[in-house]
Amino acid sequence: MARALLAALLAVALLAAPAAAATPQASLPDIEDEVMCLECGTALNVSNSDVADQERDFIAGLVAQGMTKQQIKDRLVAEYGPRVLAEPEDDGFQLTAWLVPILAALAAVALVVLVARRWRRRGRGGPPDAAPGGPGLDPDDARRLDAELAAFDR
Amino acid sequence: MRARVYWPVTIAAALLVGLLAYGLTTTGTDTTLDDAMARGERVAPPQESPLPRLGGDGTGSLADYKGKVVLVNVWASWCEPCRDELPLIEKAHKMLSAEGGTVLGIDVKENTDAAMKAVGEFGLTFPNLRDRDGSFVRKWGQTGYPENYVIDRDGRVAAVRRFPVTQKWLDKTLPPLLDEKD
Numbered sequence: 001m002a003r004a005l006l007a008a009l010l011a012v013a014l015l016a017a018p019a020a021a022a023t024p025q026a027s028l029p030d031i032e033d034e035v036m037c038l039e040c041g042t043a044l045n046v047s048n049s050d051v052a053d054q055e056r057d058f059i060a061g062l063v064a065q066g067m068t069k070q071q072i073k074d075r076l077v078a079e080y081g082p083r084v085l086a087e088p089e090d091d092g093f094q095l096t097a098w099l100v101p102i103l104a105a106l107a108a109v110a111l112v113v114l115v116a117r118r119w120r121r122r123g124r125g126g127p128p129d130a131a132p133g134g135p136g137l138d139p140d141d142a143r144r145l146d147a148e149l150a151a152f153d154r
Numbered sequence: 155m156r157a158r159v160y161w162p163v164t165i166a167a168a169l170l171v172g173l174l175a176y177g178l179t180t181t182g183t184d185t186t187l188d189d190a191m192a193r194g195e196r197v198a199p200p201q202e203s204p205l206p207r208l209g210g211d212g213t214g215s216l217a218d219y220k221g222k223v224v225l226v227n228v229w230a231s232w233c234e235p236c237r238d239e240l241p242l243i244e245k246a247h248k249m250l251s252a253e254g255g256t257v258l259g260i261d262v263k264e265n266t267d268a269a270m271k272a273v274g275e276f277g278l279t280f281p282n283l284r285d286r287d288g289s290f291v292r293k294w295g296q297t298g299y300p301e302n303y304v305i306d307r308d309g310r311v312a313a314v315r316r317f318p319v320t321q322k323w324l325d326k327t328l329p330p331l332l333d334e335k336d
Contacts, residue, residue: 050232081287
């Protein structure tokens with residue numbers, strides 16, 4: 001049974017390999033949303049300008065040459081500089097785009113921990129749970145209650 | 155508890171405000187050149203790193219043309235007004251080069267093949283540098299395409315044109331600067 005399963009998996013892998021090889025390495029729609037229109041400051045897939053058209057033509061040419069997505073991105077950076085990629089650089093002011101979300105997340109976690117600790121402390125220092133029958137009467141009240149009930153019975 | 159939270163929150167808020175202020179002040183348009191031109195002053199151009207040469211190896215910069223009158227032309231082949239202007243710029247280069255000056259083209263935000271195609275199409279003979287992402291012209295306070303800056307023989311910015319040049323403007327601006335001998 002195990003051998004048959006292994007053979008079936010091998011057959012599927014062998015059949016899938018040529019299919020994968022025949023699949024285009026990259027496509028314009030796949031890359032467009034990861035590339036910036038340098039003049040518009042928006043992603044290429046939502047940009048409609050002469051610069052964007054020229055960038056699209058450039059990418060389409062590289063796709064036609066059979067380049068992979070990574071190779072195309074490398075060529076884009078070589079031609080247009082690192083700002084052409086739709087991700088912030090990791091130096092200078094652009095570094096804040098990476099750091100601020102991380103710092104904000106850490107601050108949020110710290111806030112949650114602080115609030116949780118505060119609640120826990122309040123819970124410990126609070127009044128004990130009430131008895132199922134309610135709080136007991138003090139002796140004076142008990143005496144008065146007995147007197148009232150006796151008077152009621154009469 | 156309140157005292158413990160007060161300072162971290164205050165510092166975080168101050169940092170965020172500082173970050174916002176820094177972002178706003180560093181991304182605005184630089185008007186240094188325009189202000190100087192309005193006062194009738196000549197100023198040193200912004201400090202720049204060398205740029206890659208279009209259609210050649212290595213890098214180049216304005217410093218390579220010290221002692222010459224240089225018409226810096228900001229262009230791109232995807233920019234229609236730039237294409238309209240290029241024949242006039244090439245003509246200006248021929249005039250300047252006969253007088254010891256030059257046009258220095260700054261090709262902005264386009265790939266080498268597209269730029270070289272335009273060089274061939276318009277028969278451009280002046281040297282060109284590549285401002286791949288526009289960071290060079292941003293420091294010059296660029297607001298659009300095309301733009302032109304004129305550099306005198308002492309390497310100072312003598313004129314700025316934030317829209318296409320005309321033959322009249324070139325005739326009025328360049329000859330007096332060429333006449334200024336060292």
